[in-house]
Amino acid sequence: MTRFARSQAARLSLALLTLSISTALHAQSAPAPTASDWGGIGLLQTPTARMADEGELAFTASHTSPYSRxxxxxxxLPWLEGAFRYVSVANRRYGPEWLSGTQNYKDKSIDVKVRLLEESHWIPELAVGFRDLGGTGLFSSEYLVASKRMGPFDASAGLATGYIGNRGDFRNPLTSIDDRFETRPRAQGTGSLNSDGMFRGPVGVFGGVAYQTPWDALQLKLEYDGNDYKHEPQGNNQHQKSPFNVGASYAVNNNVHLHLGWERGDLAMFGITLRTNLAQASSMAKVLDPLPMPLKQRPATAVAESEHDTNVVTELFDWSGVANQLEQNAGLRVQSISRRGSELIVTGEQRRFYYPAQGVGRMGRILDGALTDDITWFTVQNARLGVPIVETSIERKALVDYIEHKTDLSTLAGHIEMAPPAAQRRETLYSAPLRRFDGGFNIGYQQSLGGPDGFVLFQVAGTYTASAYLARNLWLSGTVSYNAYNNYDKFRYDAPSRLPRVRTNIRRYMTAEDLTLPNLQVTGTRQLARDTYGMVYAGLLESMYAGAGGEVLYRPLNERWAVGVEANWVKQRDFDQRFSFRDYSVATGHASFYYMWGEDRRVVTALSAGRYLAKDWGATLAVSRAFDNGVTMGAYATKTDVSSKDFGEGSFDKGIYVSVPFDFLLPRSTRARANFAWNPLYRDGGARLARSYGLYQMTSERDPEFFFDNLQTIDD
Known part of the structure; x- marks a missing residue:
């Protein structure tokens, strides 16, 4: 069949699909967006312009021979979809048998889809997307797709260059601008951005329709595939009996979808999607938390306290008992309690409740039940790592009225003030003794994905972490780790490197000794000015490096920006992670600018520029979406003066990450977080020191928006 004939057949097929839709409409709801074989919202092999709900995280596994994805x-964001994947190619080996055994080849890739137009009565939803944007480029493709709902049908049609449009139905119109768009260069498999091949090569037509059946759980799909599978990567061309694919998605429940299909005319497809919405996640019932303390019992007509009672409050009161209650019930480890007129100020560190408003509410209940009525304002001066971060003041009557349902949340918000820690004259009522020691056991886990040695290499370790305090803002901390199990003995591929091996010796660090000392350092912090903080540290800073350094951060309260600088001199540790060292040393450091964008949606960017561990110079850009409930989704990329050739596979350092409060998952309140990060490769270029503490994270409560976004927790 000639290219012209194929093009006519494609147009005729789409016309027939549209005609069948227009004759079958009835009053059922439109089909919900579901995952394609490639994970993103789509039909089977092809994408649509649809997006999942904001905040969704989904894992999709699918198989269509010879590919498992x-x-x-x-x-x-509502208009942005991002994905990363591994494609296992069943009929190709990853490497030589001595290295990979019988492991199938694993291709790594990153996708991005951006919505350009939202659907209206006459206008379809329109999106542009990039498949395999930041991976090896073996499956790279660029596309423009439109989707329109009509009753129970959702029809899509699109144009693609690259893998999705490999059928090549017509010549690329961009050749009228430059002849180089006529052909698409072959993927080099280096993990770069594939920019040389973008929008090049013939254009393929794709599209199809999703149908929502009367059975709410079941959705049917019909698709015209834009790929003829005659130009598969690695010369792995496949037979295609028909360009039409059919399939079904079945929702077992809101979190689990099953997928079945018949593709290329003679192959079965199987898939499953596990999904959740992190933006809508909330804490599980805290059955192991103590109940909030009751408010003070008040008579129907309030009677003012006498001056004699006031003196009792300030002179004879059991402040030690109040401090103990504040820690046990409100999670606030008290450093001091003071008074300024009718305001009581508690200085301490919140160690239990993730949402600051929840700790403030519980503090208010305790103080209200304990104090006389001449105290009309409660203030908590929140400290972190030994330095004050922010003062939050709440009017006592407003809090009581809200808890007793006499006023609403917005009214309460008007009686809360947040300010930088103030150096004001106060009457000190209580000073807590310094707790000299903290410590506890934990389980450590780390992994490497997608290497030629094995798809998942991991270590499970038992750890003990402790801190000995010389002062509130000066302490010695360390971690002892014992390897419980790891399979890093399979890790035989260190990869060639043209740079100093600052990270690619990880296999030797993981396997040299079972009992290790990943960290042992002295750290000091200080508030240098009203909005300026400093930190110094020295010792065994991480598993691979020891040395000394410091950081300064300027972060004004109620501002969306902050600037900081950190500088370090470090020496590479020996593989046993004890007290011996290797010859390599480097001075490394960065200047950073942080900015938070958006009113309804917060997007935090961090741009850091400086010198990296391999003595390369460059910059790292990290962008993350911060949801109201504390979940963050982000991505980062680092580019330095190291060439792509010298960097090696991957061309530059990049990755994505998700951070979720553990508070969602446990029956007891906690400030800990679960962090998932994906970095496709361990390379030496763009590598940074992994520090235990950072000032921007330490001062996170200088973000009043997070406090007020979760103000409803003040009565929990």
Whole structure:
């Protein structure tokens, strides 16, 4: 069949699909967006212009011989879909048998889809997308797709260059601008951005329709595939009996979808999607938390306290008992309690409740039940790592009225003030003794994905972390780790490197000793000025490096920006992670600018520029979506003066990450977080020191928006 004939057949097929839709409409709801074989929202092999709900995180595994796809998809913004995946190619080996055994080849890739137009009565939803944007480029493709709902049908049609449009139905119109768009260069498999091949090569037509059946759980799909599978990567061309694919998605429940299909005319497809919405996640019932303390019992007509009672409050009161209650019930480890007129100020560190408003509410209940009525304002001066961060003041009557349902949340918000810690004259009522020691056991886990040695290499370790305090803002901390199990003995491929091996010796660090000392350092912090903080540290800073350094951060309260600088001199540790060292040393450091964008949606960017561990110079850009409940989804990329050739596979350092409060998952309140990060490769270029503490994270409560976004927790 000639290219012209194929093009006519494609147009005729889409016309027949549209005609069948227009004759079958009835009053059923439109089909909900579901995952394609490639994880992103789509039909089977092809994408649509639809997006998942904001905040969704989904994992989709699918198989169509010879490809098995494992996809993680994030929806950080309503108009932005991001995905990363591994494709296992069953009939290709990853490497020589001595290295990879019988492991199938694993291709790594990143996708991005951006919505350009929202659907209206006459206008379809329109999106542009990039498949395999930041991976090897073996499956790279660029596309423009439109989707329109009509009753129970959702029809899509699109144009693509690259893999999705490999059928090549017509010549690329961009050749009228430059002849180089006529052909698409072959993927080099380096992990770059594939920019040389973008929008090049013939254009393929694709499209199809999703149908929502009367059975709410079942959705049917019909698709015209834009790929003829005659130009598969690695010369792995496949037979296609028909360009039409059919399939079904069945929702077992809101979190689990099953997928079946018949593709290329003679192959079965199987898939499953596990999904959740992190933006809508909330804490599980805290059955192990103590109940909030009751408010003070008040008579029907309030009677003012006498001056004699006031003196009792300030002179004879059991402040030690109040401090103990504040820690046990409100999670506030008290450093001091003071008074300024009718305001009581508690200085301490919140160690239990993730949402600051929840700790403030519980503090208010305790103080209200304990104090006389001449105290009309409660203030908590929140400290972190030994330095004051922010003062939050709440009017006592407003809090009581809200808890007793006499006023609403917006009214209460008008009686709360947040300010930088103030150096004001106060009457000190209580000073808590310094707790000299903290410590506890934990379980450590780390992994490497997608290497030629094995798809998942991991270590499970038992750890003990402790801190000995010389002062509130000066302490010695360390971690002892014992390897419980790891399979890093399979890790035989260190990869060639033209740079100093600052990270690619990880296999030797993981396997040299079972009992290790990953960290042992002295740290000091200080508030240098009203909005300026400093930190110094020295010792065994991480598993691979020891040395000394410092950081300064300027972060004004109620501002969306902050600037900081950190500088370090470090020496590479020996593989046993004890007290011996290797010859390599480097001075490294960065200047950073942080900015938070958006009113309804917060997007935090961090741009850091400086010198990296391999003595390369460059910059790192990290962008993350911060949801109201504390979940973050983000991505980062680092580019330095190291060439792509010298960097090696991957061309530059990049990755994505998700951070979720553990508070969602446990029956007891906690400030800990679960962090998932995906970095496709361990390379030496763009590598930074992994520090235990950072000032921007330490001062996170200088973000009043997070406090007020979760103000409803003040009565929990």
């Amino acid at each position: 494992y996809n993680m998809v994030l929806q950080p």
